[in-house]
Amino acid sequence: MADITLRVNGATRTGSPEARKTLADFLRDDLNLTGTHLGCEHGVCGACTVIVDGRAVRSCLMLAVQAAGSEVTTVEGLAPDGGHGELGPLQQAMWDSHSFQCGFCTPGFVMQATAFLSDHPDADEQQIREALSGNICRCTGYQSIIDGVLLAAQRNRTLRNRTPRNRETLSEERR
Amino acid sequence: MKLPEVEYEAPTTVAEAIDLLAEHGDEASVLAGGQSLIPLLALRLARPEVLIDINRVDELSGVSAANGHVTIGAMTREYVAEESGTVADTLPLLAAALPLIGHEAIRSRGTIGGSLAHADPAAELPAVARALDAEFVVRGPSGTRVIPAAQWFDGYLTTSRRPDELLAEVRFPAARPGTGVSFEEVARRHGDFAIVGLAASLVLSGGVISDARLAFAGVSDVPVRATAAEDLLAGERPSAELFDEAARRATEDLDPPADLHGSSDYRKTVAAAVVRRGLRAAADNAARGSN
Numbered sequence: 001m002a003d004i005t006l007r008v009n010g011a012t013r014t015g016s017p018e019a020r021k022t023l024a025d026f027l028r029d030d031l032n033l034t035g036t037h038l039g040c041e042h043g044v045c046g047a048c049t050v051i052v053d054g055r056a057v058r059s060c061l062m063l064a065v066q067a068a069g070s071e072v073t074t075v076e077g078l079a080p081d082g083g084h085g086e087l088g089p090l091q092q093a094m095w096d097s098h099s100f101q102c103g104f105c106t107p108g109f110v111m112q113a114t115a116f117l118s119d120h121p122d123a124d125e126q127q128i129r130e131a132l133s134g135n136i137c138r139c140t141g142y143q144s145i146i147d148g149v150l151l152a153a154q155r156n157r158t159l160r161n162r163t164p165r166n167r168e169t170l171s172e173e174r175r
Numbered sequence: 176m177k178l179p180e181v182e183y184e185a186p187t188t189v190a191e192a193i194d195l196l197a198e199h200g201d202e203a204s205v206l207a208g209g210q211s212l213i214p215l216l217a218l219r220l221a222r223p224e225v226l227i228d229i230n231r232v233d234e235l236s237g238v239s240a241a242n243g244h245v246t247i248g249a250m251t252r253e254y255v256a257e258e259s260g261t262v263a264d265t266l267p268l269l270a271a272a273l274p275l276i277g278h279e280a281i282r283s284r285g286t287i288g289g290s291l292a293h294a295d296p297a298a299e300l301p302a303v304a305r306a307l308d309a310e311f312v313v314r315g316p317s318g319t320r321v322i323p324a325a326q327w328f329d330g331y332l333t334t335s336r337r338p339d340e341l342l343a344e345v346r347f348p349a350a351r352p353g354t355g356v357s358f359e360e361v362a363r364r365h366g367d368f369a370i371v372g373l374a375a376s377l378v379l380s381g382g383v384i385s386d387a388r389l390a391f392a393g394v395s396d397v398p399v400r401a402t403a404a405e406d407l408l409a410g411e412r413p414s415a416e417l418f419d420e421a422a423r424r425a426t427e428d429l430d431p432p433a434d435l436h437g438s439s440d441y442r443k444t445v446a447a448a449v450v451r452r453g454l455r456a457a458a459d460n461a462a463r464g465s466n
Contacts, residue, residue: 020178020180020181022213041217042176042218043213043214043281055280056279056280058210061210061284063206063209063228066209066228066230112279131279
């Protein structure tokens with residue numbers, strides 16, 4: 001057992017996990033953050049993907065003790081109000097695209113896509129497919145997931161391209 | 176599955192890591208990026224008593240170039256090497272292979288030294304190291320040894336590192352002007368280990384191949400150099416006929432293992448195909464570079 005301190009979704013958390021405990025199990029069992037899902041538990045399915053120090057990692061292939069001092073983001077950390085109704089922009093785009101069915105693989109895809117879009121906000125379909133190729137979904141056939149991430153990327157672009165004048169025009173159009 | 180019970184040590188210097196290896200010997204496993212070792216623990220295919228985690232040994236990370244060589248610290252993460260300007264400029268074959276390793280999240284944690292010390296014969300980096308005649312710098316209680324790639328890979332998941340030694344860094348010769356490279360592989364799914372892969376590097380001087388280096392992944396229990404094909408290519412001008420003959424020579428003595436991904440004969444056929452494709456791509460790459 002080792003005492004560790006880390007930041008999870010912006011809050012300082014501490015714990016004393018056994019050395020063999022993976023980051024995934026620590027998040028779920030010790031911190032009660034059960035949004036991170038465990039599928040295969042040996043690094044193949046991608047369901048447990050979280051963001052550690054800005055990079056997508058598989059939390060089943062990292063020990064909790066190795067995350068000491070790190071900044072971890074889980075799916076619970078994406079919604080602006082901590083997950084009580086409102087969705088983050090990627091989550092909203094995936095909702096609008098009916099990206100998922102059963103929901104088991106969802107947190108892994110969402111975290112992988114979040115990390116990828118933060119580095120590649122203008123990603124095209126081919127890049128998105130490549131970035132998500134390590135995550136497995138057994139329901140959708142992937143097309144709706146790709147659609148959701150593409151929609152999020154398009155909305156990113158639209159937001160960025162809005163000059164003040166454009167913004168006026170857009171709100172005019174909305175009226 | 177959950178990991179088995181294991182003791183855990185996290186040294187912060189190479190000297191401490193070596194002391195721990197001396198103490199625990201072959202009861203210990205060195206934990207680098209963990210992208211192969213942790214699955215082996217989960218599946219109970221590895222049962223070390225102690226994990227010696229070198230993730231906090233900062234001196235083991237980094238890429239530096241000097242005197243025609245590029246030195247990569249063992250703990251350098253694959254994504255760091257992938258983003259390194261030095262690697263892109265001086266080790267084009269490594270740069271071509273890195274994006275093919277697993278998936279993005281695997282490369283976030285996986286390390287250059289970890290992959291080469293794990294020595295999976297179907298992995299990309301062992302073939303690159305073998306093709307480029309990389310040198311492995313190991314440190315142990317009795318000092319430092321430099322092991323050429325030809326002697327590093329000892330068998331399936333086995334290297335000539337002794338249990339009390341630590342792989343500290345890997346040295347690659349920087350690519351010469353006129354070098355063209357390719358890493359070709361055939362895999363069931365994107366990101367999987369290759370059924371067969373080929374690291375290829377050609378140097379073209381005045382339209383003639385002055386140096387050819389080919390190493391297979393996935394055809395034996397270690398990465399395999401295709402020396403007969405390399406000898407054929409040296410001094411010749413690239414052509415489809417030449418590459419067909421190189422593919423024949425590269426594969427005539429192969430006896431690849433069979434598994435559920437492919438029979439031995441199938442692997443041999445794929446090996447010939449990746450030689451033809453790899454040589455064409457490397458020659459095109461060299462021609463583009465010299466323009």
